[in-house]
Amino acid sequence: MDRKKFLVVTLLAAAGFFFGARTADAYVLETWQPPIKKLFLHFTEYNERPKTEVVVIHHAGFPEGDKDSSAEGIHKFHQDVNGWAGIGYHFVIRKDGTIEQGRKITAVGAHALHHNMNSIGICVAGNFEMASPTHEQMKSLKLLTAWLCQKYKLDPLEKGVIVGHKNLNDTDCPGKNLYKRLDEIRYWCRDFLKEN
Numbered sequence: 001m002d003r004k005k006f007l008v009v010t011l012l013a014a015a016g017f018f019f020g021a022r023t024a025d026a027y028v029l030e031t032w033q034p035p036i037k038k039l040f041l042h043f044t045e046y047n048e049r050p051k052t053e054v055v056v057i058h059h060a061g062f063p064e065g066d067k068d069s070s071a072e073g074i075h076k077f078h079q080d081v082n083g084w085a086g087i088g089y090h091f092v093i094r095k096d097g098t099i100e101q102g103r104k105i106t107a108v109g110a111h112a113l114h115h116n117m118n119s120i121g122i123c124v125a126g127n128f129e130m131a132s133p134t135h136e137q138m139k140s141l142k143l144l145t146a147w148l149c150q151k152y153k154l155d156p157l158e159k160g161v162i163v164g165h166k167n168l169n170d171t172d173c174p175g176k177n178l179y180k181r182l183d184e185i186r187y188w189c190r191d192f193l194k195e196n
């Protein structure tokens with residue numbers, strides 16, 4: 001820890017002590033977050049997720065090709081076509097790297113059959129059977145995944161913590177060109193969390 005960071009942590013520890021609520025570490029963990037665009041989508045219903053042990057990575061995977069998708073567009077599709085309460089994913093990462101909020105982060109998602117009660121679903125816009133995620137998407141995906149690991153106290157290198165949808169269900173999702181980079185994401189998160 002450098003001197004500046006040490007001072008900040010010490011000050012936060014003192015503040016935490018005086019306000020009696022939390023430790024410096026807890027304060028730091030709760031305040032660090034990648035930018036997330038909130039869309040205030042309307043859901044017909046949702047249930048609170050009892051636990052969070054897995055981060056599941058998806059692609060949008062539209063068969064007609066590699067294209068950008070918004071959380072709003074997927075929300076409408078999941079409501080109108082699938083008849084769901086709303087978008088099944090908790091996050092959507094656009095081609096330009098913008099992270100959009102889908103389903104409420106505390107809610108049970110609808111993205112990985114039989115695995116929704118303990119997982120968060122991230123959808124990366126595009127079809128990665130035929131194309132590759134953009135540099136901006138990879139950057140946002142790594143940051144978001146690291147933040148989720150920190151928030152839910154998950155070890156990015158533990159087996160079954162950061163997975164592709166195909167690890168859980170019979171599907172090609174998140175596409176071979178993203179799936180092959182999951183280890184890169186796991187190690188990046190481990191290193192990033194060690195330094196921050």
Ligand SMILES: [Zn+2]
Nearest residue numbers: 058059165173
């Ligand atoms: Zn999927």
